[in-house]
Amino acid sequence: xxxxxxxxxxxxxxxxxxxxxxxxxxxxxxxxxxxxxxxxxxxxxxxxxxxxxxxxxxxxxxxxxxxxxxxxxxxxxxxxxxxxxxxxxxxxxxxxxxxxxxxxxxxxxxxxxxxxxxxxxxxxxxxxxxxxxxxxxxxxxx
Amino acid sequence: xxxxxxxxxxxxxxxxxxxxxxxxxxxxxxxxxxxxxxxxxxxxxxxxxxxxxxxxxxxxxxxxxxxxxxxxxxxxxxxxxx
Numbered sequence: 001x002x003x004x005x006x007x008x009x010x011x012x013x014x015x016x017x018x019x020x021x022x023x024x025x026x027x028x029x030x031x032x033x034x035x036x037x038x039x040x041x042x043x044x045x046x047x048x049x050x051x052x053x054x055x056x057x058x059x060x061x062x063x064x065x066x067x068x069x070x071x072x073x074x075x076x077x078x079x080x081x082x083x084x085x086x087x088x089x090x091x092x093x094x095x096x097x098x099x100x101x102x103x104x105x106x107x108x109x110x111x112x113x114x115x116x117x118x119x120x121x122x123x124x125x126x127x128x129x130x131x132x133x134x135x136x137x138x139x140x141x142x
Numbered sequence: 143x144x145x146x147x148x149x150x151x152x153x154x155x156x157x158x159x160x161x162x163x164x165x166x167x168x169x170x171x172x173x174x175x176x177x178x179x180x181x182x183x184x185x186x187x188x189x190x191x192x193x194x195x196x197x198x199x200x201x202x203x204x205x206x207x208x209x210x211x212x213x214x215x216x217x218x219x220x221x222x223x224x
Contacts, residue, residue: 115184118185
């Protein structure tokens, strides 16, 4: 059994997105080196076309994994205000496979480096241990 | 690592990563303008410096850097303290 740090019922506390743009269900892991999340692709997801989830939705899933992870970590700090994160750049995008509906995405984010309030991360989305999409992002925290 | 090695290594990784002519990296030229760096590029620069020169610069370190010559001075100073 996987223990969630943040369950689906509470995830919107840590990310600014609201339905139908929420692309993450649960935060599984969060620490200074990275984050993990899960997300189930429902049939009614707005980014589904011809039964396939768009790459943009998976990139958004990686970004929201970062938002939830950074948000969760800042919530552990005493008297800390939640910090908004913005995608500064997306690079080194690789798409390996398509993702159909009724599949679960497991997303892993590694923090490669940090300079001031800019974090360089690498995110990879997998489904049933099959790589779906990988990219790097620069996340700027407000 | 002596200064000549620092310059050779630095010119190579900067010209490759930021896609500038290696001959445009001159000692007295402005580093930020020559490489056309924006604020987001600095995190890439930090990664490259760590990988190629073996230390992680801070934001304060960059305050002393205007030209490539300043950058080589910074690297020399940092490597002396490693």
